[in-house]
Amino acid sequence: MKQIFRSKTAFVLGWVWLAFVALNVWDLIARYTGKPSLVALAVLAVLTSLVYAIALRPATVFTEEGLLGRNPFRNTFVPWAAIDDVSVSHAIAVRHGDEQVLRLWTPMSSARERAKAQRRGMVPERRGRFQTEPTLPKAEQAAAEAFAGRTHADWVGDQIRERAEKARLRDETAAPVRATWSWDSIVFVAATVVLFVGVVAFG
Structure with missing residues (x-):
């Protein structure tokens, strides 16, 4: 799919x-x-x-066979088994082969988006005896803290990492990476x- x-x-x-x-x-x-x-x-x-x-x-496309990075003037297809590592900063960087790096054009995370994500995970301070905001249950509070600072790019990076690990566990043969204009x-x-x-x- x-x-x-x-x-x-x-x-x-x-x-x-x-x-x-x-x-x-x-x-x-x-x-x-x-x-x-x-x-x-x-x-x-x-x-x-x-x-x-x-x-x-520009788009990042997941297929059954691998990852397609569709950048403005370049298409790069990396089979899941060929992915060595994934890191996320401003953009998602996918490492494969002999220290080759595919930088995905989208989704990216701006400093503003990351700060907003960080604030989402912060628990409101309790002020005085009478609270104006409801207290989160422990499960919801733990979930909010787990996702603190995480952006859409972080989530997509995790999905790429998981698919690559599953491909390695299945011992799939890494097909060659294809890059075209x-x-x-x-x-x-x-x-x-x-x-x-x-x-x-x-x-």
Whole structure:
């Protein structure tokens, strides 16, 4: 079963940008003024290609066979049995092979998100005889402390680690790691840049 993890914020903002571009394209066509309109359309095309590559395309994909890291301009597939270690800081780093490291573009954990996660696990102080907040049961308090400081990226990192360990326990043969260029992103960005240069130079 395939599981896909993305940055929700980047994904939503990417679609908001597409809606903004659609409205502007309609307005520029309706009020066409020659070269200025063409230049504006070309600028929107370049920015949209970058938004696609950076915000909409990146994903971390779990398949039955392994982990697919879909970064802006690169696809890397690592079989579960080939994963040696996983660490999480700002981004998830997956170590495999001869000290090779795959840094996943998403999900990432910002300092703000980590601080928010840390606060979630803090138990409110008891002030005075009359408490304004209910006291958590011991089980819920233990769960909150266990998850203190843990972000979505930490959780995904744990899932990768668990799947890699299960693959090793099954004594699976590590298939080769495959890395390929993301030609859709490359062609899209290159085409829009060429379009922009052409419009500015010859439009």
